[in-house]
Amino acid sequence: MKPGRFFVLIxxxxxxxxxxxxxxxxxxxxxxxxLKHMNKAEKTRQFIIEKTAPIFNVxxxxxxxxxxxxxxxxxxxxSIYGNxxxxxxVALAAFDFNLKKMFSAVQAEMDAQKSxxxxxxxxxxxxxxxxxxxxxxxxxxxxxxxxxxxDTHPPLRxxxxxxxxxxxxxxxxxxxxxxxxxELSAELDPEDVxxxxxxxVEGGIMISKVTGKLQYRKSIMKAVKKMIDDL
Amino acid sequence: MKPGRFFVLIxxxxxxxxxxxxxxxxxxxxxxxxLKHMNKAEKTRQFIIEKTAPIFNVxxxxxxxxxxxxxxxxxxxxSIYGNxxxxxxVALAAFDFNLKKMFSAVQAEMDAQKSxxxxxxxxxxxxxxxxxxxxxxxxxxxxxxxxxxxDTHPPLRxxxxxxxxxxxxxxxxxxxxxxxxxELSAELDPEDVxxxxxxxVEGGIMISKVTGKLQYRKSIMKAVKKMIDDL
DNA sequence: ACACAAATATACCGATCGGTATATTTTAAT
DNA sequence: ATTAAAATATACCGATCGGTATATTTGTGT
Numbered sequence: 001m002k003p004g005r006f007f008v009l010i011x012x013x014x015x016x017x018x019x020x021x022x023x024x025x026x027x028x029x030x031x032x033x034x035l036k037h038m039n040k041a042e043k044t045r046q047f048i049i050e051k052t053a054p055i056f057n058v059x060x061x062x063x064x065x066x067x068x069x070x071x072x073x074x075x076x077x078x079s080i081y082g083n084x085x086x087x088x089x090v091a092l093a094a095f096d097f098n099l100k101k102m103f104s105a106v107q108a109e110m111d112a113q114k115s116x117x118x119x120x121x122x123x124x125x126x127x128x129x130x131x132x133x134x135x136x137x138x139x140x141x142x143x144x145x146x147x148x149x150x151d152t153h154p155p156l157r158x159x160x161x162x163x164x165x166x167x168x169x170x171x172x173x174x175x176x177x178x179x180x181x182x183e184l185s186a187e188l189d190p191e192d193v194x195x196x197x198x199x200x201v202e203g204g205i206m207i208s209k210v211t212g213k214l215q216y217r218k219s220i221m222k223a224v225k226k227m228i229d230d231l
Numbered sequence: 232m233k234p235g236r237f238f239v240l241i242x243x244x245x246x247x248x249x250x251x252x253x254x255x256x257x258x259x260x261x262x263x264x265x266l267k268h269m270n271k272a273e274k275t276r277q278f279i280i281e282k283t284a285p286i287f288n289v290x291x292x293x294x295x296x297x298x299x300x301x302x303x304x305x306x307x308x309x310s311i312y313g314n315x316x317x318x319x320x321v322a323l324a325a326f327d328f329n330l331k332k333m334f335s336a337v338q339a340e341m342d343a344q345k346s347x348x349x350x351x352x353x354x355x356x357x358x359x360x361x362x363x364x365x366x367x368x369x370x371x372x373x374x375x376x377x378x379x380x381x382d383t384h385p386p387l388r389x390x391x392x393x394x395x396x397x398x399x400x401x402x403x404x405x406x407x408x409x410x411x412x413x414e415l416s417a418e419l420d421p422e423d424v425x426x427x428x429x430x431x432v433e434g435g436i437m438i439s440k441v442t443g444k445l446q447y448r449k450s451i452m453k454a455v456k457k458m459i460d461d462l
Numbered sequence: 463a464c465a466c467a468a469a470t471a472t473a474c475c476g477a478t479c480g481g482t483a484t485a486t487t488t489t490a491a492t
Numbered sequence: 493a494t495t496a497a498a499a500t501a502t503a504c505c506g507a508t509c510g511g512t513a514t515a516t517t518t519g520t521g522t
Contacts, residue, residue: 044469044470058382058383059382059383060291060293060379060383062291062293062294063293063379063383065508065509065510066509066510066511067508067509075470075471076470076471076472077471077472077510077511077512078469078470078471078472078512078514079469079470079471080470081510081511081512082468082469082470082471083469083470086510086511087510087511138382139381143378143437144378146437146438146440146441147374147375147378147379147437147441148291148294148378148379149441150370150440150441151289151290151369152289152290152291152294157441160441161441161442161443164438164441164442165442189450191450192450192453192454195438195447195450195451196431196450196451196454198434198438199430199431199433199434199435199437199438199451199454200427200430200431200434201434202430202433202434202437202438203429203430203431203432203433203434203435203437204430204434206374206377206378206430206433206434206437207377207395207426207429207430207433209377209381210377210378210380210381210388210391210392210395211392211395211396212392216426219420219422219423219426219427220426220427220430222423223423223427223430275499275500296478296479296480297479297480297481298478298479306500306501307500307501307502308480308481308482308501308502309482309484309485309499309500309501309502310499310500310501311500312480312481312482313498313499313500313501314499314500317480317481318480318481
């Protein structure tokens with residue numbers, strides 16, 4: 001979403017500085033992307049969320065400053081505070097944005113599958129190499145937010161917890177369907193399976209991200225695969 | 232390590248304020264705990280690490296301020312900066328402290344077991360209810376530090392990664408021993424098993440901590456138990 | 463074209479950030 | 493008891509923090 005080669009050409013052709021270029025880019029971006037559906041304020045609001053979401057996901061809530069947000073959007077403090085009451089409100093909206101991005105990447109793939117096992121295998125495929133999917137920069141927002149907020153930021157903590165609940169419920173519902181359809185064994189506990197699957201995926205993301213070893217995540221996804229096969 | 236009932240009595244008896252009480256407590260603490268083994272500076276250094284380690288583990292690196300450290304130790308800024316070059320140095324030492332606390336809690340239990348499976352089951356027992364063990368406040372320091380530092384703080388990131396390597400190697404060695412002893416199947420991949428076990432444990436800590444549901448961690452530990460049983 | 467309102471930018475606030483220079487106190491050798 | 497050195501406390505630094513009041517610009521209905 002940053003000014004690409006075309007805008008760099010403009011910059012050199014018009015001999016303008018970065019700040020002015022950013023302004024021009026924003027203007028064009030607004031014109032192209034935002035058609036008549038949103039009013040101005042709502043557009044700016046969305047623009048701010050979109051631009052700051054990756055920052056919050058990479059640097060965390062307390063690691064992201066208002067200045068980071070100004071830099072990322074090219075807007076000014078007044079404009080940001082004209083659309084959000086405070087930093088918290090942006091952070092919460094940014095979390096929702098990142099979460100939706102992650103979930104919808106999975107959902108799109110999942111809808112294309114028929115059987116329950118095939119649907120569950122989508123997790124293996126996506127998390128094994130999520131760099132090739134439209135995944136939020138900075139990794140899993142649930143994981144990042146959980147760890148930072150669990151002891152320090154109740155509203156964010158709640159959002160992260162809710163995300164886990166809905167993720168768990170989604171898997172649980174899938175498994176129950178699989179049992180009803182006689183595809184999966186009736187003996188297994190859907191909730192146990194769901195929460196274990198989530199733990200494996202999240203643990204795998206953490207480990208491979210901090211070590212930089214993709215191999216570790218592949219090992220773990222192999223275990224997930226086996227777990228689904230054995231259902 | 233906080234002033235206990237005895238010191239509260241002193242406080243009321245002498246009618247002194249919290250600050251003075253803290254000073255008295257520190258003095259007594261120093262006298263009692265630190266015998267001749269360390270020189271003064273080294274004692275203070277250890278004291279600072281001990282007191283700030285839980286803060287770093289709860290609030291994170293960027294969420295912990297020098298003022299937090301002053302409050303936790305009862306010392307002054309000059310004293311802290313006389314023993315550490317900067318905040319980073321304290322944070323790194325605090326991580327080591329928390330890590331050692333966690334690992335030694337496991338190691339003590341593990342040494343008491345004979346078979347490999349029994350040793351591995353220690354993880355189940357400890358992480359299923361780690362509130363009853365001398366576990367670092369704020370949860371697993373590897374998890375907390377990994378998530379915060381992976382994109383933002385290279386030296387801390389490295390420490391967290393190294394902790395995972397050594398943890399993995401320890402489990403791997405155990406499993407290899409189990410294979411040699413004909414206790415475990417020779418077909419399994421020790422590294423895969425080790426890294427999967429770590430992922431399950433860490434994922435479980437994250438999920439149960441952010442949701443507040445101990446049950447989730449128990450579900451996951453049930454899966455770990457089954458995994459070990461099936462080795 | 464004009465006026466009013468909405469949106470954005472500018473300028474500023476006190477508080478706190480991490481860090482340092484210096485003063486004071488404590489420790490330890492003589 | 494004296495004194496030099498080590499350790500700790502005090503006072504201060506510029507930068508940045510999140511946030512706000514106000515000025516300016518932009519959009520919109522007439």
